[in-house]
Amino acid sequence: LGRGGMGVVFEGYQQSTGRRVAIKFMLDAALASEAARKRFEREVEVVARLQHPGIVSIIDSGVRKGKYFYVMEYVEGRPLDLAMPAGQCNIHDAFRMMIQICDAVDYAHQRGILHRDLKPSNIIVDHAGQPHLLDFGLAKLVEDDDGKEGHGKLGLTMSQPGQLLGTIAYMSPEQAAGKNEETSVRTDVYALGAILFELITGELPIRMGGSLKEILHWIAEEEPTLPSKLRKGLDRDIDAILLKPVEKKPDNRYATAGEFAADIKRYLAHEPIIARRVGPMGRSWRWVQRNRALSTAIAVASVTLVAVSTALILQILSETKRANDEAKNAKEQAAIARSSAAEADRQKSKAEDNLKRAQENYRILSNILKSAVDENQAAVSVDKMLTQASDRLDKTPPSTPQTESDIRATLGETMMRFGLFRRAIANLSRAVEVSEKAGLFEESPESAEVIHNLAAAYWWDGQYDKAESYYVRSLDMRRRLFPGDHRDIALSLTHLAACRLRQGRVPEAKELYTEALDMRRRLFGQEHEQVAASLNNLAKCYQEAEDDATAESLFRQALEMITRVKGDKDDGTAAASYNLASFLLERGDAAGALDHFS
Structure with a gap:
């Protein structure tokens, strides 16, 4: 069935019960090492005391013709990385799977046993979707507060100072440094975090290319990439949940596997997570999601508008202020330059038109946002609200092309600030397209800003060639202006x-x-x-x-x-x-x- 550094596993048949079993024999080469033999014996003793549906149990053990072996229950299934392809699996399914894995690991921890070699190949998922932990060959007993190891001693600890134990891809910084005396419950939490990070993003939290020395340095020093940069659609809570267990300092990780699982459950239940502090506004959002029947559309609309006011309305207010300033400036010019009265009147009229335009844009955009909230009759995230506002704009655009262009430009810039880059690109592109098609596009600081924002949205989305063309266009326009x-x-x-x-x-x-x-x-x-x-x-x-x-x-x-x-x-x-x-x-x-x- 499989082969590792210490042993080989065969499928077997137990005659007394008629059931299929798995038999692990210690390799002959491993027998030459006293430490390896004791590690094999210890694995038998460790697993024998664990009775949990998520941990493969040991049925028997012994020595046959000089070969050490033990017999395990046979689990028909696939390793975790085959059962749930990394980076492609459903995010909530991955979360629910990790909850079950954490439950088994937490059970072992509560009995004083660390696994120290958690990885996808050591987790078999059966046909019912239940994960089973394998391979406790590197397990270690945790000492109780009084200095005694939990549930009785197992004898020698196989890990020596400076010795690397475990699979490097999922190894914590303290393991990578060979500080085995510092391994703890949080060491296994790190491995669980690395497994979940890879399941959801398709990437490990650290780079694996290069020499062993380089990899160990990266494990100790290099911060993981933000998960939402590796897979689209991940929110900040998911970022926080995936990053907390792989913190470099053990004290900054979840304290236990149970705490890790509990935070995932909070996320799935729309409750505040502990991985990052949530302010009063964030707590309000989650409370409303859990108590939809108790919330009213009016209250939600108010909260929603407050949540995005600084990001979304400031630009319109800025346009209003600029229009007022232009009107004031036009009046001053009219008073100072009587000979240019006609030009001053034209400037004044243009400024007043801009003011009316800004006020109309504010009214329409506010109605769109309120409609997006009323449609749900409950709280929506800012991301969802902006998306729904954009969809509503697609279905029922304003009556004038200039208004649609202005609103899409504002909406696109705001979406970019919230990380909705594809949506931002769609709205900013449409703003330019509508204006150009109606013959309204003219070289102005505002137009250059829209083109610049479109370039930035492409840049943040990783489309550098498209970003470059718009950056060049904006730069050329600004040089002329x-x-x-x-x-x-x-x-x-x-x-x-x-x-x-x-x-x-x-x-x-x-x-x-x-x-x-x-x-x-x-x-x-x-x-x-x-x-x-x-x-x-x-x-x-x-x-x-x-x-x-x-x-x-x-x-x-x-x-x-x-x-x-x-x-x-x-x-x-x-x-x-x-x-x-x-x-x-x-x-x-x-x-x-x-x-x-x-």
Whole structure:
């Protein structure tokens, strides 16, 4: 049935009961090692005391013709990674499977036994969907608080200081460092987290390419990629649940496998999870989802509008303010330049039209949002509400193309802020298309902003070639609108440079970053947070080009400047410290990196 480093497993038949069994024989080569033999004996003793439907039980054991063996119940099924293909399985099914696995592991933990080699191939899923744990060959008894091992001693501990035990792909940082004396319940929690991370995202929390030394370093130091970046449709709660068990520090993980399972159950029940703090608004959302009959549409509409007001309505209010400013400016021009009265009247009329347009957009968008909530008669997530608002806009667009274009531009920008990049692309593209088809599209700061946002949405979605074409279009438009130096041009240069850096076009990126830096120095002076940001961007470009000396110099200049300008408590200063620390760590300067990470 299978073969490992210590033994080989055969299918067998127990004559006395007539049932199929699995028999594990210790390999002859393993017999040469006293430690391996004792580990085999210990596995028998460990599993014999565990009686749980999620753990394969031992029926018999002994020595036959000098060969050590034990007999297990036969489980017909497939290993977890075959039963649930990684990255393709249903997320809720994966969660429910992990709850069952955690229950079995927690049972063993409560009896003082750590598994220490949890991995998909050691979990067999039967035809009923029930997982069964196998292979307790690396199991270890946990000591009770009084220093005695739980449920009686098993004799020698096979793990020696500095010895690597377990399968490296699912190995915790403390195991990877050979600190077996530090292994605990949270070590198995890490492995469970790595298994679930891989099941849902299709990727392990750490890279596996490279030398053993490199992999061990990554296990100890490299932070996992955000799960929602690896698989579309994952929300922030799922990110939190997947990242907490694979924290580098054991104290930051779930305390037990049972606690891990309980948090998954909370998520499935729409309750607040413990993996991240939930504020009053978040708690309200979850309460309403669990008590739909007790919520009213009016209350929900209010909560929903409050939740998105800062992100969604600010742009419209900004348009209103700009329209008012334009109207005021037009009046002043009329008073000052009587000879240009006609032009002043035209500017005033245009400003008033813009104000009416902004007010109408606000009214229509508010109605769309309220309708999206009323349709559910209960709380909806912000993501869902924005999606439903977009769908409603598709079904019943506003009467004028300009209004539809304006609303889609606002909705698209907001969706991008919430990480709904595909939806953002659809709405921003439609905003441009509607405006162009109606002959309303004109070169203006607002139009350049819409094109820039569309490029950014493509960039965040990983479509760099499409992003580049729109970044170029926005930059060209801004150069025509603002001859000379302008902060919007510097921003476009920076974004286009970042895009080309992702495309591997390092020399072109460096040229654009340098132009943006020079422009910001002319605009803001030698000491400014925008100048510091440009220095930091240019440093990353030199780092990519493997010019470490120049990169380090620029990272340090950026940090020193932002510290002088904003102080050492500013978020920008923290970000610059982090960037320098990451660079130093990559170069192997752990001490220097630690100082700046601190």
